[in-house]
Amino acid sequence: MDAILETPALLLDEARMQRNIARMQGRMDQLGVAFRPHVKTSKCLEVARRQLAAGARGITVSTLKEAEEFFGAGIDDILYAVAIVPNKLNHALKLIRAGLRLTLLVESSAMAQQLAAHGAEHGVCYEALIEIDTDGHRSGVKPDDPVLLEIAAALNGGAHLKGVMTHAGASYDLNTPEALAAMAEQERARCVAAATRLRAAGHACPVVSVGSTPTALSAAHLEDVTEVRAGVYVFFDMVMVDVGVCRVDEVAISVLCTVIGHQQDKGWIITDGGWMAMSRDLGHDHHGYGMVCDADGQPLPELGFGKANQEHGVLQWRGAPDVSVAQRYPVGTSLRVLPNHACATAAQHGQYHVIPQNGGDWQVWPRFSGW
Amino acid sequence: MDAILETPALLLDEARMQRNIARMQGRMDQLGVAFRPHVKTSKCLEVARRQLAAGARGITVSTLKEAEEFFGAGIDDILYAVAIVPNKLNHALKLIRAGLRLTLLVESSAMAQQLAAHGAEHGVCYEALIEIDTDGHRSGVKPDDPVLLEIAAALNGGAHLKGVMTHAGASYDLNTPEALAAMAEQERARCVAAATRLRAAGHACPVVSVGSTPTALSAAHLEDVTEVRAGVYVFFDMVMVDVGVCRVDEVAISVLCTVIGHQQDKGWIITDGGWMAMSRDLGHDHHGYGMVCDADGQPLPELGFGKANQEHGVLQWRGAPDVSVAQRYPVGTSLRVLPNHACATAAQHGQYHVIPQNGGDWQVWPRFSGW
Numbered sequence: 058m059d060a061i062l063e064t065p066a067l068l069l070d071e072a073r074m075q076r077n078i079a080r081m082q083g084r085m086d087q088l089g090v091a092f093r094p095h096v097k098t099s100k101c102l103e104v105a106r107r108q109l110a111a112g113a114r115g116i117t118v119s120t121l122k123e124a125e126e127f128f129g130a131g132i133d134d135i136l137y138a139v140a141i142v143p144n145k146l147n148h149a150l151k152l153i154r155a156g157l158r159l160t161l162l163v164e165s166s167a168m169a170q171q172l173a174a175h176g177a178e179h180g181v182c183y184e185a186l187i188e189i190d191t192d193g194h195r196s197g198v199k200p201d202d203p204v205l206l207e208i209a210a211a212l213n214g215g216a217h218l219k220g221v222m223t224h225a226g227a228s229y230d231l232n233t234p235e236a237l238a239a240m241a242e243q244e245r246a247r248c249v250a251a252a253t254r255l256r257a258a259g260h261a262c263p264v265v266s267v268g269s270t271p272t273a274l275s276a277a278h279l280e281d282v283t284e285v286r287a288g289v290y291v292f293f294d295m296v297m298v299d300v301g302v303c304r305v306d307e308v309a310i311s312v313l314c315t316v317i318g319h320q321q322d323k324g325w326i327i328t329d330g331g332w333m334a335m336s337r338d339l340g341h342d343h344h345g346y347g348m349v350c351d352a353d354g355q356p357l358p359e360l361g362f363g364k365a366n367q368e369h370g371v372l373q374w375r376g377a378p379d380v381s382v383a384q385r386y387p388v389g390t391s392l393r394v395l396p397n398h399a400c401a402t403a404a405q406h407g408q409y410h411v412i413p414q415n416g417g418d419w420q421v422w423p424r425f426s427g428w
Numbered sequence: 429m430d431a432i433l434e435t436p437a438l439l440l441d442e443a444r445m446q447r448n449i450a451r452m453q454g455r456m457d458q459l460g461v462a463f464r465p466h467v468k469t470s471k472c473l474e475v476a477r478r479q480l481a482a483g484a485r486g487i488t489v490s491t492l493k494e495a496e497e498f499f500g501a502g503i504d505d506i507l508y509a510v511a512i513v514p515n516k517l518n519h520a521l522k523l524i525r526a527g528l529r530l531t532l533l534v535e536s537s538a539m540a541q542q543l544a545a546h547g548a549e550h551g552v553c554y555e556a557l558i559e560i561d562t563d564g565h566r567s568g569v570k571p572d573d574p575v576l577l578e579i580a581a582a583l584n585g586g587a588h589l590k591g592v593m594t595h596a597g598a599s600y601d602l603n604t605p606e607a608l609a610a611m612a613e614q615e616r617a618r619c620v621a622a623a624t625r626l627r628a629a630g631h632a633c634p635v636v637s638v639g640s641t642p643t644a645l646s647a648a649h650l651e652d653v654t655e656v657r658a659g660v661y662v663f664f665d666m667v668m669v670d671v672g673v674c675r676v677d678e679v680a681i682s683v684l685c686t687v688i689g690h691q692q693d694k695g696w697i698i699t700d701g702g703w704m705a706m707s708r709d710l711g712h713d714h715h716g717y718g719m720v721c722d723a724d725g726q727p728l729p730e731l732g733f734g735k736a737n738q739e740h741g742v743l744q745w746r747g748a749p750d751v752s753v754a755q756r757y758p759v760g761t762s763l764r765v766l767p768n769h770a771c772a773t774a775a776q777h778g779q780y781h782v783i784p785q786n787g788g789d790w791q792v793w794p795r796f797s798g799w
Contacts, residue, residue, distance in 0.1 A: 063492070063515050065799060097738060119704075119739045121434070139700060139739045140688040143760045144434050164689045167759050188689075195740055196689050196698050226737065317511040318535045318559075318567050327567050329510060333490075334799075337708035337772060366597065367468060367771055368490045368510045369566055388538050389514050400738055401708060405775075407798040426797075427778040428436060428705075 061419060064315040065334035067406035068393065069422070070354070072414055073309035074291060075107065081273065081290045082111040088279045093117050093136060093266070095288030098400045101409060102130045103422040104291060115158075117286045121148045122428050128157045136160045136266070138222065138286065140188060140196060141168065146175045153181055160219060160264075164188040164197050166204060169211035176215020183216040186264060187255075191247035192227035192240065200251040209260050220264025221255070223248040224286070228271035232301050237275035244272050249281040274302045292399035295348055296340040305348065305356060310403060311393040312347070313410075314370060316386050324378030326360065326386050328370040330394060335365060336405050340397030346370065347402075352391035362394065370394075432790060435686040436705035438777035439764065440793070441725070443785055444680035445662060446478065452644065452661045453482040459650045464488050464507060464637070466659030469771045472780060473501045474793040475662060486529075488657045492519045493799050499528045507531045507637070509593065509657065511559060511567060512539065517546045524552055531590060535559040535568050537575060540582035547586020554587040557635060558626075562618035563598035563611065571622035580631050591635025592626065594619040595657070599642035603672050608646035615643050620652040645673045663770035666719055667711040676719065676727060681774060682764040683718070684781075685741060687757050695749030697731065697757050699741040701765060706736060707776050711768030717741065718773075723762035731757075733765065741765075 085092035094108045097119035105116060105127060115134030118124045124135045125148075133156060141149065141161045153159050163169045163185050176183045187208050190197030198205050212218040225244035231237050248267050255262040267279070268286035270293075279285065289296075292310045293303040314330025335346045345362035349372055364371035372392075374382045386392075396402035403409075404426055411420040456463035465479045468490035476487060476498060486505030489495045495506045496519075504527060512520065512532045524530050534540045534556050547554045558579050561568030569576050583589040596615035602608050619638050626633040638650070639657035641664075650656065660667075663681045664674040685701025706717045716733035720743055735742035743763075745753045757763075767773035774780075775797055782791040 063519060063799060064513070140698070142435070142686045142688050142700060144686060148434060165759050168688075171760075190691070195737060195742065196691075315513045315515060317513050317539075320561070320567075327511070329513060332709075332772070333775060337710075338703075339708075366566060371566065388536050389542075401703070404704060405797075426776075428434060 062313060062410060064313050065330040066313045066410050067403060067408070068311050068313050069409040069411045070309045071411050073307055074104070077291055077293060077307060077309060078108055078111045081287060082113065084274065085285055086112065088276065090279050090282050091284040093284050093286050094291065095119070095138070095286050096123060096127065098288040098291055099403065099424065100426065101422050101424040102127065105132065108291065114284070117288070120428050121145055121152070122425070124152055124157065124159060126425055128152060128155070134158045136186070138162055138224070140164045141172060143171055146172070150175070150179055150181060160184045160186060162186050162188050162222060163208060163212070166207040166211050169208045169216065173212060173214045173216040178215065181215065184219045185212055185216050186220050186222040186266065187218065187251070189221050189223040189248050189251045191223040191244045192225045194225065194227040197223060200247050200254060205251060205254060206258050209255050209258065218255070218260050218262065220262050220266065220283070221248055221251045222266040225267070225269050225272045228269050229296060229300060231271065232299060234275065234301065237271050237301070238277055241272035241276035245276060245279055245282055252281070270297060271300050271302050289399050292403070294399040295344045295395055295397045299341045299343055305395065308395045310399055310409070311350065311354060311395050312402065313391060313393050316388050316390040316392065318388060319383040321380055321383055322378055324374040324376065324382050326372040326374060326382060328372060328392060329368060330370040331368045332365040333367050334405055335370070335394060335396060336398065336401035338398040338401035344397060347394040347396050350393045350395060352393060354393050433684060433781060435684050436701040437684045437781050438774060438779070439682050439684050440780040440782045441680045442782050444678055445475070448661055448664060448678060448680060449479055449482045452658060453484065455645065456656055457483065459647065461650050461653050462655040464655050464657050465662065466490070466509070466657050467494060467498065469659040469662055470774065470795065471797065472793050472795040473498065476503065479662065485655070488659070491799050492516055492523070493796070495523055495528065495530060497796055499523060499526070505529045507557070509533055509595070511535045512543060514542055517543070520554070521546070521550055521552060531555045531557060533557050533559050533593060534579060534583070537578045537582050540579045540587065544583060544585045544587040549586065552586065555590045556583055556587050557591050557593040557637060558589065558622070560592050560594040560619050560622045562594040562615045563596045565596065565598040568594060571618050571625060576622060576625060577629050580626050580629065589626070589631050589633065591633050591637065591654070592619055592622045593637040596638070596640050596643045599640050600667060600671060602642065603670060605646065605672065608642050608672070609648055612643035612647035616647060616650055616653055623652070641668060642671050642673050660770050663774070665770040666715045666766055666768045670712045670714055676766065679766045681770055681780070682721065682725060682766050683773065684762060684764050687759050687761040687763065689759060690754040692751055692754055693749055695745040695747065695753050697743040697745060697753060699743060699763060700739060701741040702739045703736040704738050705776055706741070706765060706767060707769065707772035709769040709772035715768060718765040718767050721764045721766060723764060725764050
């Protein structure tokens with residue numbers, strides 16, 4: 058492998074990814090909801106195409122850059138799932154005028170008013186969801202907050218209330234099936250409650266959008282939900298292993314690196330995969346900068362990854378420090394590291410090197426970044 | 429400002445950067461050593477050109493991608509300061525054959541042998557430095573290690589020993605002028621000791637290269653050192669503020685972000701500058717994800733930045749949580765955040781937005797990434 062690729066390099070196991078896609082889509086089909094994958098994880102057209110081919114309806118993005126890139130490739134139903142602010146309105150307007158069915162997100166009366174005014178001024182009607190806070194984790198309006206109805210009322214003229222959306226990010230901190238199922242039900246019930254309140258006030262509110270990878274894989278039912286969003290499931294990572302929604306051998310991306318030196322007296326193996334290749338994301342702080350594996354992707358529990366500089370990884374051999382660390386892992390040895398957080402690690406790279414199946418050739422799938 | 433730029437965006441204060449460049453180059457001139465800036469911090473030709481214009485001789489890079497990009501722009505004296513491994517030799521060879529004066533780094537006999545063999549096989553003589561460990565921080569051979577002379581002996585035929593190189597990365601963990609000056613002297617003395625040993629064994633060893641931003645700014649003298657390398661000084665960051673080698677008002681880059689919402693009951697201000705814009709680098713864990721400032725760059729000590737998701741920053745108002753947080757920082761408010769680690773934060777962005785001076789226009793300076 059090291060004769061082919063310069064390291065560090067981001068590897069993608071396409072077979073694992075396809076199984077992850079099939080598993081999530083199959084679950085959504087069973088639960089009877091539309092699935093709108095969050096493409097912030099991959100930022101890669103080849104990946105999104107496979108999610109859509111499996112049955113996804115539209116995509117979710119975290120930046121207008123993603124909206125622009127994927128729309129440019131022909132995907133025309135996109136939810137931008139970060140609350141809109143004034144400096145992005147002209148960009149959103151440009152995309153909508155070019156034909157994109159773009160749904161925006163609001164979580165304040167002030168912004169709902171500005172959105173409606175901007176739409177009226179420019180002769181468009183923005184489709185908007187209201188962000189609902191169902192877990193106290195981050196953003197959004199609580200289902201029983203009076204502000205909910207104020208926002209809905211402000212969305213008229215140049216903006217139209219399409220529904221409600223929530224993301225139970227707090228699920229990332231759970232790790233039992235019972236707690237995850239309870240969080241999934243809380244996410245569902247509170248988002249549905251917000252929709253019910255809006256409908257009682259006379260708003261149509263056709264969309265009820267929920268989701269995170271852990272809750273999507275843990276929900277017992279999704280009654281009254283119309284769509285689910287999830288992102289990281291497509292690759293999975295060590296955080297998702299810790300949460301308990303995947304196995305280590307389902308993690309589909311890894312960083313290939315090479316041993317460049319040793320500090321034998323400390324039992325250290327130095328590699329060319331530092332934090333620039335892994336990101337600084339330590340996940341739940343259980344695996345250092347990631348889980349170290351051999352060149353074939355088999356975990357090597359004897360190696361920790363507790364320290365990283367920009368282009369240097371420092372692996373700690375858990376055995377007694379002596380000369381044998383350099384004998385076991387000589388300079389030039391290829392290793393692979395499973396990431397803590399797939400979204401963060403993939404973002405450090407400009408392409409996926411897709412591992413050949415059945416003796417085929419390596420493919421390179423580009424990914425983009427930025428705003 | 430928010431009418432011009434979509435957020436998040438990486439801002440560069442060119443005047444501060446020029447002062448940082450002049451300060452470091454002036455110091456190196458006083459100490460009588462050549463200066464070879466590490467361009468891994470900026471990965472930007474416009475920045476490197478200003479460092480060279482100020483008097484730098486050659487550049488240091490952390491990847492062969494950097495070597496290729498800067499050589500393509502006409503910079504032909506480059507030190508690649510990460511130990512070379514077999515999978516990168518053909519790339520290095522290609523650059524050398526195209527005319528680049530590329531210096532490589534080795535820290536093991538095995539790699540020195542492979543380097544010499546590869547050079548002999550392809551009819552080139554690789555110029556190499558031996559990495560010296562002067563602080564126990566990461567890589568390199570200790571000055572008194574027998575391996576030092578083995579490596580030097582192996583560098584013959586297709587490779588040539590040009591000198592020794594060290595980086596006292598441990599200086600980042602210090603924070604008094606006395607400790608920094610002592611570390612600078614340790615870095616100098618141990619690297620010179622390695623050169624002295626090599627010369628006593630009959631090797632010419634013309635280059636003695638040392639450096640890190642903290643030691644370069646703290647050395648009392650640099651006797652027998654021929655060149656210094658430093659990178660982060662060009663922008664500085666909150667880690668360097670903590671180390672004590674710069675002031676907050678010398679930090680030249682910041683991330684512009686916008687308030688997108690609030691959680692008034694918690695005193696939270698949500699922005700569109702999350703970890704994708706800041707990186708996950710927490711520095712010395714004193715400033716959360718960075719120091720929050722107003723739109724003009726004045727620090728706002730009343731706001732912490734303890735929590736970040738991919739495209740959401742969560743700022744904590746240190747006052748009593750109530751409605752006034754949304755009144756003080758309404759949706760649409762522009763804020764700037766000074767990074768913990770300039771190398772990590774800049775790497776999350778594809779360009780620098782250069783703040784206009786004297787009423788001029790905004791400039792955009794591209795930066796690259798990857799390997």
